Amino acid sequence: MPEATTQYRVESDGVAVITLAYPPLNALHPQLLKSLFENLDRAHRDPSVKAVVVVGSNNNFSPGFDIQQFRNQAGGGGIDNQINAAICSVLEGGPKPTVAAINGVALGGGLEVAMGCNARVCTPGTRLGLPELSLGIIPGFGGTQRLPRLIGLKKSIEMMLTSQPIKHEAALQLGLVDALAPSLDQLLPVARKYALDMAEGRKPRVLSLNRTDRLEPLSEALGIFEFARMEATKKAPGLKHPQLCLDAIQYGVEHGGAAGLVKEGESFSQAASLDTHKALVHIFFAQRSTKKIAGITDTDLKPRQLKTVAVIGGGLMGSGIATALILSRFNVILKEVNQQFLDGGMSRIKSNLNSRVKKGAMSQAQADVALSKVKGALDYADFKKVDMVIEAVIEDIPLKQRIFADLEKETRPDCILSTNTSTIDINLVGQKTKASDRIVGAHFFSPAHVMPLLEIVKTEHTSKQVILDTLDLSSRIKKTPVLVGNCTGFAVNRVFFPYTMAACMLVDMGLNPYNIDKVIAGKFGMPMGPFRLNDLVGSDIGLHVGKNFLDSFPERVYVTNLIPLMNQHKRLGEKSGKGFYKFDDKRKASPDAEIMPIITESRTSAGLLKDPTKPPRLTDQEVIEFIFFPVVNEGCRVLSEGIVDKAADLDVATVMSMGFPATKGGLIFWADLVGAAYIVKKLEAFASMVGPKAADFFTPCDYLLSAARSGRKLEEGASKSTSSKL
Structure with missing residues (x-):
């Protein structure tokens, strides 16, 4: 495991640069925070230092608190009050002004550390947010107090309750960040200048915890809280942690930021003790462990780089699978039995892409590029070039058997042959072939380009290489794979x-x-x-x-x-x-x-x-x-x-x-x-x-x-x- 630490240097202009260094993304391990506060104290005591900039290594600030710690600590993980005290005393309120230089992401505890600084500078493409509620807890490093004081109650409550981050444009407009560096190589120069401007009185030094100018008047604020509580109850009936988050925010509005921090700590502890938090942390790690299969992913085998995939059947499922593939830059051959059905399948793919364009998920130019990756076919003429076939026709056993018999003859011996059947025995599908070692189930859920799960169905004959390749394909098309055995209905x-x-x-x-x-x-x-x-x-x-x-x-x-x-x-x-x-x-x-x-x-x-x-x-x-x-x-x-x-x-x-x-x-x-x-x-x-x-x-x-x-x-x-x- 890499060491969780920070690096310290003082530039010629008198700005101390403290770099978060915990590969790959600088998650806030307790040791990293300890090192950060030690180096902040060092900078404040150094007479040659005028100001401090905190930046992340590996071109990223921080995705938040090290989630592994929630597993390691009894009761769901508690937040040490000393961390909040240190943020207040040496990050926000020490003798020297501090600036967070943000690139990549500043999420959860990462954003809370950034908000503890006296100013924030970011680069284009940066994402900032407080997604703690998605893990069943609430912000615990002062986020419930500082975010409302920086951007106002309405937007801050929305960001916390939905766990949705915002991009740099919105962050700048709202006042969450104070300046935008035009590029990554300009991030530190812009941040250092901002820090010196504060140190030398050209810009005001702001303590976020004490601000009130962005908060709505109390009477208006109480109405916002009432509406937010009703909405939280409607969208998440029975869940307590959204209400605990609102409790902390409201207490701070009514009694001040310092008192709000104390309430936040109490509410955090209550949320961390709930089954909801334990459940969401469990799912977080469980989702990441599905790709680890003993005897397959821990061997010397390497996944082959599949490039071209054929999809047989252009119905709702087949067109959805083809859409998922072309969105991830696979070349796709969509085969149908006649031109009318093929036209229908291509039309569905276009419709899927157009829907993404309308929702702003991709540009028209990107949709056009994706569509160019799929080619229609009425025969197997080009199937010698495909690396994998996904059959997605109706649940008819004789039909599937005929298709797989054809595929055995029309594809290369190393081509993966998969079926999207939801219930039929995979061995039965490939019964009339001698290719059982390269036959696997690839069970998508409808709509296939939207639903995140892929059941990979293994028979007793399926080769490890085929399983590994299919696992790799699932990652490339942004699906979570679950390897399952062959039985009626598989797992789900x-x-x-x-x-x-x-x-x-x-x-x-x-x-x-x-x-x-x-x-x-x-x-x-x-x-x-x-x-x-x-x-x-x-x-x-x-x-x-x-x-x-x-x-x-x-x-x-x-x-x-x-x-x-x-x-x-x-x-x-x-x-x-x-x-x-x-x-x-x-x-x-x-x-x-x-x-x-x-x-x-x-x-x-x-x-x-x-x-x-x-x-x-x-x-x-x-x-x-x-x-x-x-x-x-x-x-x-x-x-x-x-x-x-x-x-x-x-x-x-x-x-x-x-x-x-x-x-x-x-x-x-x-x-x-x-x-x-x-x-x-x-x-x-x-x-x-x-x-x-x-x-x-x-x-x-x-x-x-x-x-x-x-x-x-x-x-x-x-x-x-x-x-x-x-």
């Missing part, structure tokens, strides 16, 4: 197959589908409830995918007539304009009373209610548990079978595909917070509630039962699994 779809089944069972038991959606989305925090999700995906797709699980796991499924009836009545969801919800021209969903006869028919055929007029009375929490505990149960089976490399991978997969709340740490992390023993108890209670017709759906698996009996965490057992499919 398999784990979540009980999700809709449990929701349908509740409807068959007499509950209202719209109320269920409100609980799952509004209270638990999913992006949408199971019935709104069904309408987004389509009841026809749901019926097709559901059949795969009925065939594969007949002993533990719940067979409802609700989805088949929706198909019979042509209520397929958004695509047909009506499903469980009805949709207007802008696809806005609203409840539809016309589904009640369908629900009644499904309830009657289910026969779960002894008295149809008396459905069970379940609390919101019981609805959540009824739907998610079977999902946890299936997740435990996936762990026990070694379908994922580690439990944290399943946490990442559930967050990045299904939108399981990151604030709960992913499926298994959340289940461990709840406790295996409680989950088993509730599953058994639900089995008793529904009776023999559906009781097997809730039967706890051996892995879950073992954890409940022993008291161990579910994630601990995963690392000891011996029946791995990886």
